[in-house]
Structure formats: C-alpha cells, structure tokens
Amino acid sequence: MSSDFTHAADLVYASDRDRFLASLFAREEPRAGLMALYAFNLEIGRIRELVSEPLPGEVRLQWWRDLLEGTEHGEVQANPVANALLQTAATYKLPRFALTAMVDARVFDLYNDPMPSLNDLEGYCGETASALIQLACLVLNNGDEPDTAEIAGHAGVAYGLCGLMRALPWHAARGQMFLPKDLLERHGVDTAPVFKGETTPQLAAALTELREHTRHHLKRVREGASDLPTRLKPAFLPVALVEPFLKRMEKPGHDPLQTPIELSRLHRQWTLWRASRKPGAGI
Template sequence: MTDVFDQCQHLVRTKDPDRFSASLFAAAEHRPALMALYAFHFELVRVREVVRDPMPGEIRLQWWRDLLNGGGHGDVRGHPVADALLQTVDRYSLPRAPLIAMTEARVFDLYDDPMPDLGTLEGYAGETHGALFQLSALVLANGSDPGTGTLAGHAGVAEAIASVLRALPHHLRRGQMFLPQEMLERHGTDATRAIFDPVDPGTKAAAWELDEQAWRHLAEVRSLGDSVPAEVAPAFLTLALVPRVLKRVAATDYDPWTSDVMPSRLQSLWTLWRGARRMRSRERNGRVPLGACLAR
C-alpha cells in the first residue's frame, strides 16, 4: 500500500469507523481502493462542517469536480485523498460521472433550504450513498459490473435515510432540515416550526413516516439482493447497521431533538460481524443473500 492509501486508511479508520470495519471483510487486495472511495466520501460530507459560509464550500466542491473532469492533476500530490482516488479510478476503470454527481449533490448540504419532498431526498441519496455502494461493488468485482446498480440505489436510500434520522438533532440545532417539507406539511408542520419548536409533534410524526420509507427500501434490498456475488457483498455490509437505527427511531419514546439513535462502537462491530457471518453461512455457489445481514 502506498503512502497516500495509508493516509486514506487512517482517515477512514478515525472518521468513518463503520465503513473501515466493514472493509475488513473484503478481499485485502481491494481494501486500499475502498479506503480511497470512503475517504473521498468523507471529504465531501465534512465540507459543511469546515466552512462558515456556502461560498467556500462551493469552491471546495468545484475543486473536486474540476479534478474529476481532468483538471488539476498537478495538484494531487499535495492531496493524498485526491491522489488515491485518481489512482483507484484508473486501476478499476471506474466511471467518473457518479463521482462528479456525488460532489454536485453535496452542494445541498451547504445551505439551509429544506428538502422539498421524498423524491428529491431519494435522488440525493442515490447520488451520494447509492453511488458509493455501487462504486465499492465495482472495486470488489475488480472493475467488472456485478449487476448491482438497482440494488445499490435502494441500499443508498435506506442508508441515507438512517443517516438523516441519526443526525436529526444536530441538523435541527444548526437550522438545517433534511426531513421532506411535503412530509412535514402532511403532519401539520413545516421546516421553520420543526427547527424552532422542540415539542412540535409533527416533526416526530414525519420522522416516523420517513423511517417507514427506509424499511420499504430495505425490503427491496432483500428482494433484489437474494443472490449477490460473495466477493462483492462486503461493499453493502454497512447496511447491517441500518435496522438498529430505524428501530430506535420507531420507538414510542423517540424525540427528534434529543434521542441518540447511534449504536455504540461495540454494538456496531458486533452487528457487522454478525451480518458478515450470516451471509457467509448461507453462501451457495459463490453467491450470498444480502438480506441475511438485515435482521429487523
């Protein structure tokens, strides 16, 4: 592993430990490439956290778009994640369009405009989490198409919704709303009221409805992922963590403002290990049912 991949691995291990742990179940030869993809994903996620205003964030995201469009090759030696990402794209012949779309989707994160509707949220999820699942699957298939595009889309929506619900207290405190506006309105509220009224019952009802939408996408994952190449399955292993989050949100004592639905590090490790073990135990002819890791 070259130095830039070492640095990506350190970043993922410290900042995205769930993906790092899941990657340990993948073939060792492909883990450096996974680290590059996951580090890139984290670089995009954290843009909102490291800028005070949207414009510097837009500039950061534009830098990534220019890089992926073929510009800025002379600068990558000073940016290990960029260097590792470009090497990974070349090594596995990864399509650049989904990576560029990932950067464009993250522009939404920079502003406090409410998510308008479920369809927009699902599109955002597909371009962020869904693309990451599919690109990871391509890597584990050594650059070949494993036929998991639609599966990755549903997986991405389920995981993204879980991420939205997990981060909801943080988003509410900083005035950002990822719960769809049309969903909030259906429950008698809106983004402004949800943000400024900690006891607004409509926020909780909307979170519960979004929770059910995530279960619907997990059901599609179970159906579509009934026979996935065993070597590709680790790309989807973080999905094993989604049901735990969704079950906590669905609890009667759930509070969008205060409830911590994050599993502990030990719980996450155990869930990932159990999910991988269940898939391996059901392997037949080199293929596994992805739903084996999704205990409700």
C-alpha cells in the same frame, strides 16, 4: 499500501468506522481502493463543517469537480486522498460521471434550502450513499460492472434516510432541513419549533412515515440480493445497521431532536459480523 492509501485508511478509521470495519470482510487486494473511495466521500461530505458560508464550500467542491474532469491542479500531489482516488479510479475503471455526481449532490449541503420532496431526497441519497455502494461494488469486482445497480440504489437510500434522521438534531440546530417539504406538509409540521429543538406530534408522525419508507427500501434489498456474490457483500454490510438504528428511534420516550441515536462499538461490530455470515446482503 502507499502513504496516500494509508492516509485514506486512517481517515476512514477515524471518521467512518462502520465502513472501515465492513471493508475488513473484503479480500485484501481491493481494500486500499475501498479506503480511497470512502475517504473521498468523507472529504466532500464534511465541507459544510469546514466553511462559514456557502461560497468557500462551492470552491472546494469545484476543486474536486475539476480534478475528476481532468483539470490540472498543482496542489493535487499534496492531497493524499485525491492521489489515492485517482489511482483507484484508474485501476478499477470507476466512472468519473458517478464521482462527479457525488460532488454535485453535496452543493445542497452548503445551503439551508428545504428539500422539496421525498423523491428529491431519494435522489440525493441515490447520488451519494447509493452511488458509493455501487462504486464499492466495482472495486470489489475488480472493475467489472456488477449487476447491483438496483440493489445498491435501494440500499443507499435506506442507509441515507437513516443517517439523515440520526443527524436531525445537528441539522436542525444550524437551521437546515433535510426532511422533505411534501412530507412535512402532509403531517402539518411547522419547522420553526423544530429549529428551536422542540419535537411536536406532527414531527413525530412525519418521522414515523419516513422510517416506514426506509424499511420499504430495506425490504427491496432483501428481496433482490438473495444471490449477491460473497465478494460484493462488504459494500452492503453497513446497511445492516439501519434496522437497529430504526428500532432505537422507536423506543418509548425517545426525543429525535434531543437524543442522538447511537449503538455501542461492540454492538456495531457484532451486527456487521453477523451480517457477514448471512446469505445475500446480510440485511
């Protein structure tokens, strides 16, 4: 593994341990490509945390967009994640439009605009988490297009929705709301208390509906992935953590704005191992 891919693997190990562990269940050959893909996802996903206002974030996203569209950047050679991603994209014939769409979706992260609807939120998860799963399947399938687009779509939405509910305390603290406007209005949620860290009955009801919707997508994955090839399973393994997270959210007395939802490292490792032994996607 070259130094660029080693750097990508170190980044994923430090900041996306679940996908790192899931990749260990893959064949050795494609692991480096998975690390490059997951490191790229981390790089564009954390831009909001690195900038103080949207414009510098837009510039950083444009850099990645230009890179994927073939615009020369002299500093690319100094960016190991970019180098590893370009090599992976070439080796496994990753569609540049899917990678660019991942970049474009992250523009929403830079602003505090409300998510308009549940359909828009599913689209956001589709262009980020679902796309990442489908691209990982391409890597695991040696560049041949697998018949996993629909399953990856549902899996990514479930994983993305769960992640956004887990991140609610941090998003609310900075005045950002990923929960869709139509869902909030349906339950009469006033966002002012939410941004102050106050959980209302209305917010609790909205989150209950969103958890039910997340489980709907998990069910679709289980129904459609019964004959998923073993070689593709590592792309889906992190989704096995969604149900345990949802159950933690439903514990009596849980405050979604004050109590971060976590699982111990041992619990996560055991869940991923158990999922790897199950048929289908292991969810």
